Amino acid sequence: MATAQKETISAGFDAESDVVHYVASIIVPGAPIYCEFTRMRDTRLTVVRSSTGMAILQHQPHGQIGPCYSIVTAYSGKNPHGTRIGKVEVP
Numbered sequence: 001m002a003t004a005q006k007e008t009i010s011a012g013f014d015a016e017s018d019v020v021h022y023v024a025s026i027i028v029p030g031a032p033i034y035c036e037f038t039r040m041r042d043t044r045l046t047v048v049r050s051s052t053g054m055a056i057l058q059h060q061p062h063g064q065i066g067p068c069y070s071i072v073t074a075y076s077g078k079n080p081h082g083t084r085i086g087k088v089e090v091p
Contacts, residue, residue: 023055025049025052026054026055027055027057029089030088031047031049031088032086033045033046033087033088034046034048035082036081036082047088053075054074057072
């Protein structure tokens with residue numbers, strides 16, 4: 001069993017289709033946003049919600065729907081890397 005699958009199951013999301021819900025439980029209003037500034041060309045943000053885990057996002061300036069962020073991975077870690085730059089806000 002893949003590590004990510006073990007983590008989603010242990011968080012209560014047991015079906016493959018629940019992955020989206022797992023990520024949504026991490027990226028919530030008020031979750032702190034951290035940025036690793038070591039590679040500005042491929043800026044990746046870590047959005048953290050300590051009770052669930054972390055999601056690594058990458059900016060896609062030319063996505064199909066316009067500028068957006070794609071999900072690189074999500075896991076149960078609680079120690080983000082980088083500098084805190086803000087928090088998730090409701091548009």
